[in-house]
Amino acid sequence: MTGLVSLVGAGPGDPDLLTRKAARRLAEADLVLYDALVDPAVLELAGAAQRFYVGKRAGRHHVTQEQIHRMMIRAAQAGSRVVRLKGGDPFVFGRGGEEALALARAGIAFEVVPGVSSSVAAPALAGIPVTHRGMSTGFVVVAGHAEAAWQPALDSLAPGALTVVVLMGLGHRAAIAARLLERGWSARTPAAIVWAASRAEGSTWRGTLRELATTEVEAGAGTPSEAAPGTIVIGEAPAASHPLTAAGGSR
Numbered sequence: 001m002t003g004l005v006s007l008v009g010a011g012p013g014d015p016d017l018l019t020r021k022a023a024r025r026l027a028e029a030d031l032v033l034y035d036a037l038v039d040p041a042v043l044e045l046a047g048a049a050q051r052f053y054v055g056k057r058a059g060r061h062h063v064t065q066e067q068i069h070r071m072m073i074r075a076a077q078a079g080s081r082v083v084r085l086k087g088g089d090p091f092v093f094g095r096g097g098e099e100a101l102a103l104a105r106a107g108i109a110f111e112v113v114p115g116v117s118s119s120v121a122a123p124a125l126a127g128i129p130v131t132h133r134g135m136s137t138g139f140v141v142v143a144g145h146a147e148a149a150w151q152p153a154l155d156s157l158a159p160g161a162l163t164v165v166v167l168m169g170l171g172h173r174a175a176i177a178a179r180l181l182e183r184g185w186s187a188r189t190p191a192a193i194v195w196a197a198s199r200a201e202g203s204t205w206r207g208t209l210r211e212l213a214t215t216e217v218e219a220g221a222g223t224p225s226e227a228a229p230g231t232i233v234i235g236e237a238p239a240a241s242h243p244l245t246a247a248g249g250s251r
């Protein structure tokens with residue numbers, strides 16, 4: 001008898017932003033393998049399941065990607081219902097694709113339960129539409145953790161053509177903004193950073209591309225902790241949010 005592995009998106013944090021299917025899979029699970037950005041309130045939905053932290057954040061035991069694959073495969077072969085729980089959507093910078101391949105190669109039954117990705121949820125919760133008629137006809141999502149990841153993608157864009165959403169980019173914020181300015185983006189292009197969207201400690205900074213490149217960015221409402229995840233949004237669309245009253249970060 002073999003079990004099932006569900007690669008489940010946990011959304012940006014607030015359990016109310018989980019899909020019904022994600023909540024059902026959690027309630028039925030025998031084993032939950034979860035990542036760093038999964039909110040404890042989401043884990044509470046896991047009922048009696050065994051829970052293992054397999055995240056890669058500093059200061060905690062590091063489980064390799066291969067070990068995660070082996071844990072999922074062994075548990076499924078023993079007949080368990082496994083939930084591999086990841087922040088946001090499992091296929092958006094979540095290594096869900098690699099895990100799906102490993103499961104397929106091992107002949108394990110698996111499914112993908114999409115989640116609400118922070119790439120759209122973080123801007124939306126701060127009242128920022130990533131597309132807006134007459135301002136932005138599309139958006140691009142890039143990984144900001146390494147220059148090799150973001151620079152080619154950003155260099156391929158015509159200045160101001162699309163809204164740019166950067167995940168994992170807080171450390172390279174100034175370099176990313178400076179590169180866009182070098183490529184001809186207007187210094188007045190609106191920019192925002194949304195920290196810990198949908199969580200109680202959430203906050204938003206709003207400014208311009210020039211400020212993102214040069215000034216010490218401070219949170220609008222409270223100072224986010226070092227560990228708070230943040231999403232950067234650059235483009236004309238953030239300006240469209242001004243009439244909206246959506247409060248980023250409140251549950």
Ligand SMILES: C[S@@+](CC[C@H](N)C(=O)[O-])C[C@H]1O[C@@H](n2cnc3c(N)ncnc32)[C@H](O)[C@@H]1O
Pocket residue numbers: 012013037086087088089090091092093094116117118119122166167168169194195196197198199229230231232
């Ligand atoms: C490894 S990526 C995973 C993305 C995830 N799979 C998704 O679809 O949202 C982690 C990055 O997502 C962003 N992020 C995750 N949760 C967030 C939140 N609640 N608020 C703002 N940004 C968030 C941050 O940029 C963080 O560095």
